[in-house]
Amino acid sequence: MVNRHITGAHYGLKDWLIQRVTATIMALYTVLFAVIYFVSCPTDYFTWSYIFQSQWMRIITLLFFFSLFWHAWVGVRDIYMDYIQSTALRLGFQVVTVVVLLAYALWVVQILWSV
């Protein structure tokens, strides 16, 4: 019988799959962004901010960041599960991490849509 904990991993393939899907999205975005960066070669505020002024660029950048936050959540939670043995302490770390990542997600929307 599996010893279930409230701070466990929900014992399925979902997180394993999410980790790979988000990794692929981030890898593709990284290549695309590198190409855009070297083609436009921004040297000042106007050429730099111009990159983020099209709606599609904002959307795929947001997709990258949401993938990053979800990927970070799965990865960091795995680390907590391996090294933090106390359930209370682990739950505390997990809650703080979720709140911080959600705040980052809101912040990124604000950053991208105020350019």
Place this chain on the structure above:
Amino acid sequence: MRNKTRPKHLDLTKIRLPLPGFVSILHRVSGFGMFLMIGMLLGVLALSLESPDGYERAVGYLTGWFGKLVVLGLIWAFAHHFIAGIRFLLLDLHVGTELSAARKSSALVLILSISVTVILGVTIW
């Protein structure tokens, strides 16, 4: 006929990880390191997109000696996590799971990530 006193090396200074294990623990270290830096990087991104003055300040932060050191660390973490991640995806697809292939690919990951760090490090410095 089991040897009941076989050594258990949970002493970190005595554990000798095989190369694939070394790549694996560095994947974890680089990932956690980058996680800790997300907030600071978002701050720099926000600043750089805020105004021409903010952009200059962001560039200033990233090109100071301390900023460059942090960026260099992030370049290594990203390069290692990216390249080791591709290796893990290939292992998931059952590519290179034999011992000798896994050892060679983990050596390749280390060589590539350090090369990328050195090349980009020289470029920014």
